[in-house]
Amino acid sequence: MTPDVTANLRKNPWFSSLPTHLQDAIMAHSKLRQLNAQAVLHTKEQAPNGLFFVHSGKVRISNFTPEGKEVVLTWLTSGDWFGEISSFDNLPRTHCATVDEAATILTIPHSAFAQLCDKHPEMYRYFIPIFCQRMRALFEIIDEARTLPIKLQLVKRLLHLHNTFDGENGGLDVSQESLALMLNTTRQSVNRWLNELQTEGLIQLAYNKVMLEPQILQEYLHNQLNPKCH
Template sequence: MNSALTTANIRDILTRGNWFSGLNDHLQQQLFKLGKQIKLQSGERLFSRGDQPCGLYAVLSGNIRITGTGINGKEAILTLVEAPQWFGEIALFDNQARTHDAMAESSCLLWNIPQNKLTDLLYQHPEYWQDFGKLLTHKLRLAFQLIEDVALLPALPRLARRLLIMGEESDPGNICLSIPQEVLGSMLGISRQTTNQILKELEQKGIIRLARSQIEILDPARLQQIAGNMLSA
């Protein structure tokens, strides 16, 4: 999906997401009214660590890679953001520089609400701060869970949990994740060889299906059993 989308297309995509679908009608309408489409080619940078805030983004198609780079130049892949997920909300709250790099992992379309338009909206409707706070705290809960997983879980349940988290806003009957195995392994801090071995075992059990740079979750319930109890606090 590389061409510009109609308003109806955008609404259909965004309302699949848990956060956006939970907003009241007025706020949804404002985010449509104030937003604009941005097209990126694979490998094109959206923003870099240290850049000034440029607003809030939602992925309409493709995916965005969020990374950090150490002083030795080594890149750490934190996550891949897919449709219909939102990102960039940290800078909305503190108006500080971007904390990480964001780059198109594949050709993608984004929906962007510029920073100044968002702050004007929130000045007029301060009651909406709580809605954006929910977006931020959801990410914070996931971050705590992932830190705990790295410290306490073996590779298999850690990988299972990450797949479930990535697929939580997908159609339950069609959970297909666009992610190369080496990227998934980097996100989890495990080797590509170990990642491939675990995925092959899950495929042999009929829990997932592997394709080129894609992972389809066939049996979420069994994957959940492997992952154990997800953090709900």
């Protein structure tokens, strides 16, 4: 374990909430991996192979349609944990996890994680907040897909990505193709809605970059979702 990885773990909100003996146990059972872009951490239906922590880089969580089209659920960045569902229920993976940008990943192998939980059964309760967070995010995505037009779904995803990637100076590095994959629509549709948002003065577009002020988009979203309030 390198000092920078240890420091990143210590400042992680979830990890820092653990008692010291559980922090030490997790680090003792972890392995550090340096992975290039497009490296596959796991595929859908694969047997559980570990719990993961993103130290640096970006990981894409996705599935594929029967026609082979990739549908992106989300991207994970530094500080994110994932892989806990299969680690607990011992069932196959629900999604694919692929490195989007060269990444340093901390891995707790599945067998080591099982031994860790057997030795420290109090570990289970510390994962409840993670599961609750996942469920809330899932319900929100389902509600959006069923109730919101694509344009407003796009606005919400832009805000989510801005918060996830901590966009500097309001800038968000993301391609229209990536946004289309995330919303399960076409790049042409995303292009149309982005240009409409730009015409309305809500964002500015550059090559593979969206310049935005989150407060402006938040206000726009609020007004669209609450038309009687303005």
